[in-house]
Amino acid sequence: MEGKSQQSQTFGNIAIGNHSNFTVNQIIQVTATAIQARSLNKTSPYRGLQKFEGEHKNLFFGRDQFLGELLAVIPKSNFLLVLGASGSGKSSLVRAGLIPQLREQLGSNFIDFTFTPDQNPFKSLWAILVSKGYKQSDAAIALQEETDTLERVIKTLKPPEQQWFVFIDQFEEIFTTTDIDTQKKFMASITALAKSEEQSVKIVLAMRSDFFGRFSPYGKLAEVAEKHLHLVKDMHPDELRHAIEQPAAYHGVNFEDGLVDEIIRDFANQPSLPLLQYTLNLLWENDDIEDRVLNIKTYRHIGGVRGALQRHVDDIYQKMTTEEKEATKQIFFHLVKVVGAGETAAAQAVRRRAAMSEFSSDMVTKTLQKLIDKNLLVSDASGTEAATVEVVHETLLSSWKTLENWLAERQSEIWLKNRLEEDARNWEKYRETKPERATEELWSGSKLDKVAEMRSQGIFAELFGGLSEAENQFIDASLRERDRLRHQELRQARRLALGASVAVVVISIFAAVTGYQLRQTTLGQIQNLNISARAFLLSNQGLEALTASVKAVKQLQKPMLWPPQELRQEVTGTLQTVFYGVRERNRLQGHSSPVTSVSFSPNGQTIATASRDNTVRLWNLQGKELAKIQYSGSVSNVSFSPDGQTIATDSQDNTVRLWNLQGEELAKLQHSSSVSSVSFSPDGKTIATASQDNTVRLWNLQGKELAKLQHSSSVSSVIFSPDGQ
Numbered sequence: 001m002e003g004k005s006q007q008s009q010t011f012g013n014i015a016i017g018n019h020s021n022f023t024v025n026q027i028i029q030v031t032a033t034a035i036q037a038r039s040l041n042k043t044s045p046y047r048g049l050q051k052f053e054g055e056h057k058n059l060f061f062g063r064d065q066f067l068g069e070l071l072a073v074i075p076k077s078n079f080l081l082v083l084g085a086s087g088s089g090k091s092s093l094v095r096a097g098l099i100p101q102l103r104e105q106l107g108s109n110f111i112d113f114t115f116t117p118d119q120n121p122f123k124s125l126w127a128i129l130v131s132k133g134y135k136q137s138d139a140a141i142a143l144q145e146e147t148d149t150l151e152r153v154i155k156t157l158k159p160p161e162q163q164w165f166v167f168i169d170q171f172e173e174i175f176t177t178t179d180i181d182t183q184k185k186f187m188a189s190i191t192a193l194a195k196s197e198e199q200s201v202k203i204v205l206a207m208r209s210d211f212f213g214r215f216s217p218y219g220k221l222a223e224v225a226e227k228h229l230h231l232v233k234d235m236h237p238d239e240l241r242h243a244i245e246q247p248a249a250y251h252g253v254n255f256e257d258g259l260v261d262e263i264i265r266d267f268a269n270q271p272s273l274p275l276l277q278y279t280l281n282l283l284w285e286n287d288d289i290e291d292r293v294l295n296i297k298t299y300r301h302i303g304g305v306r307g308a309l310q311r312h313v314d315d316i317y318q319k320m321t322t323e324e325k326e327a328t329k330q331i332f333f334h335l336v337k338v339v340g341a342g343e344t345a346a347a348q349a350v351r352r353r354a355a356m357s358e359f360s361s362d363m364v365t366k367t368l369q370k371l372i373d374k375n376l377l378v379s380d381a382s383g384t385e386a387a388t389v390e391v392v393h394e395t396l397l398s399s400w401k402t403l404e405n406w407l408a409e410r411q412s413e414i415w416l417k418n419r420l421e422e423d424a425r426n427w428e429k430y431r432e433t434k435p436e437r438a439t440e441e442l443w444s445g446s447k448l449d450k451v452a453e454m455r456s457q458g459i460f461a462e463l464f465g466g467l468s469e470a471e472n473q474f475i476d477a478s479l480r481e482r483d484r485l486r487h488q489e490l491r492q493a494r495r496l497a498l499g500a501s502v503a504v505v506v507i508s509i510f511a512a513v514t515g516y517q518l519r520q521t522t523l524g525q526i527q528n529l530n531i532s533a534r535a536f537l538l539s540n541q542g543l544e545a546l547t548a549s550v551k552a553v554k555q556l557q558k559p560m561l562w563p564p565q566e567l568r569q570e571v572t573g574t575l576q577t578v579f580y581g582v583r584e585r586n587r588l589q590g591h592s593s594p595v596t597s598v599s600f601s602p603n604g605q606t607i608a609t610a611s612r613d614n615t616v617r618l619w620n621l622q623g624k625e626l627a628k629i630q631y632s633g634s635v636s637n638v639s640f641s642p643d644g645q646t647i648a649t650d651s652q653d654n655t656v657r658l659w660n661l662q663g664e665e666l667a668k669l670q671h672s673s674s675v676s677s678v679s680f681s682p683d684g685k686t687i688a689t690a691s692q693d694n695t696v697r698l699w700n701l702q703g704k705e706l707a708k709l710q711h712s713s714s715v716s717s718v719i720f721s722p723d724g725q
Helices: 032-036 054-059 064-076 090-107 121-131 137-146 150-158 180-194 209-215 219-227 237-250 258-268 273-286 296-301 304-318 321-334 364-374 393-401 401-409 412-431 435-442 447-454 457-463 469-499 502-539 543-555 565-580
Strands: 077-086 110-115 163-168 201-208 229-231 338-340 349-350 377-379 389-393 594-598 606-611 617-618 626-632 633-640 649-650 655-659 665-670 675-680 686-691 695-700 705-710
Touching: 032 649, 054 090, 054 219, 054 237, 064 077, 064 090, 077 090, 077 180, 077 209, 077 219, 090 110, 090 163, 090 201, 110 121, 121 137, 121 150, 121 180, 121 389, 150 180, 180 201, 180 219, 201 209, 209 219, 219 229, 219 412, 237 258, 237 273, 258 273, 258 296, 258 304, 273 296, 273 304, 273 393, 304 393, 304 401, 321 338, 321 401, 321 457, 338 412, 349 393, 364 377, 393 401, 401 412, 412 435, 412 447, 412 457, 412 469, 447 457, 447 469, 447 565, 502 543, 502 565, 543 565, 543 606, 606 633, 617 633, 617 649, 633 675, 649 675, 655 675, 655 686
Parallel strands: 077 201, 077 229, 110 163, 163 201, 594 633
Antiparallel strands: 338 349, 377 389, 594 606, 606 617, 617 626, 633 649, 649 655, 655 665, 675 686, 686 695, 695 705
8 A cells, every 4th residue: 555654643744655646545457367366255345325434445446646635734734624516425535535544544543533513513522422432421511512612622531642533524414404503603613623723633524515605604714614625526537447446356356348438438427426336336236246247238227327226216116005105205305404495595405314213103114114224215223212314315316306306396395394393493492491582483474374274284294294292382382472472462452542541542542543544554555465466477477476475475464453364364375376386486695594584675676685694685676686785793674765765774783774775874773772663654754663672763864863752661563654644
């Protein structure tokens, strides 16, 4: 083995010689006869869709040059980001290539900690520490979830002579599975370690390249990641030849003349190494290994690189009973996460890890085991409540057309179920320790209506086998909170009417009449928008239909409106009809965190969006970004003035700010506590703001306070009468 040296003691002493010529494994045989002189091992040397692990290092070929490059930079940096497309072999490269090389050179001083972020990367770190022999009580420092947790773990647990290698695989899970608060703390913890001078610890992340943009909110770590990024590129033909031929040669088997060239040509349009490994494994299993030659005829019979996986999985599926087929669909829906649908990135399906305990029915668990036995799913098989299962590789999601069609048909339902699971988990996390924060997680509006309807109609049971206890409790709590708020508003109105003096009663009567007129006007506007939406849809004006329908739903959610249930059902039904009839035509892409508020300009030509990524953005109806307003914190709400020339935003910094359409700040309206509501007068010249500081304030467009109306408690909403008086 070239590049091997006397055993080193630290990362700084790693010796690789000339890394451009570095060789990990190489079986050089001149003739087929020489290969066949080796002892025959009938076990397949190919991994199928599963990743290579350390024990497969002798079968891992084709990445020698890239490994040499990584080994050359290890002594110089304590942080590496291994980035590559799905199926490029990132995980295998580190697990079967880099880690074994470091272990061979550093010996007993080398300790590797390999884990995936999952729902909580701090808990994943704790679990790997325990698996390495640390007491649970000692490893508990990893569960403190602070911005310096990684540094404290190292300072407390690492002996001075040990060289630690922390490998976080499938790092994209931190963006798709981990809640935002935990994500921020863990990213800060990585940043602190990456920028430290601790050279006896190396942290390596492997991540899909299409998630690299998610680093943008984490400026310091993004800077480090960009500086120490190593892109896993497609293998060139010579590397592919090694990856194809040499595992077979290691087991004493040749390829028929011309077969390797044909495989390389076929693979040129299918750049997924797991797909190649799956094809080679299927070829091995279907050929007569006794003659020590893998044949062209067998390769073509199984469908080649393009068709092997599709045909094989179809064959497995077609042999199932009707009940098993339904269970298979439920299982895959349960093990897939749709990211980007309803968010900011392009919609895509990624695999998600689930606890085995989430699958309860006999038919589902039986089918689950069958899919594991067929190597379509992989389980850690721990035999405990913590045992997990996941799709063996994301290549399967795009290479099996039946599954790809299922996911396309049910994308919106899967996305909603994913959101429900995440928000229910956050609600459960906070409801004992931070009840106010837990209440913020509850759903309302059309999203709550939709999920309640899906539950009552049995759609969750049909697609996913039902909901978890936590998800059901979350929906019930959301419905109770919605009803509580409605009753609270009603009681407040009644108390005001019953307890007022004669003068106030007169005013209240006037207000009630005005309120009734305003309510009737608003209900009429909602009805007209709903009719317009249906008319637009019938005339194939999909975007206009969606715009009108969204406006109707937004109007429906106004406080103190109490719309008739019949109208509520009619409007939400129209939105669902429009959504499923039109699907998505345009997408507003640009925010890096969830969107908190959306507002259309009065002429319907401009859209304003507010987000937790600390920005407000303006868009045209074609999805082009017109302007971007940067905040120092999360933005809660955004609304247009009646003439559409001014935008009002409120943030968690106790202010309302006014902007023009070019994103220039016009005025800042200051409260002493968070702002809960903003309203423009009908003529657009006066602004009313309601706040948790127990006041309603009136302002002009220059930001001058005109009046302050004191309340005895926090004010949740403010609105002008139709005449603005």
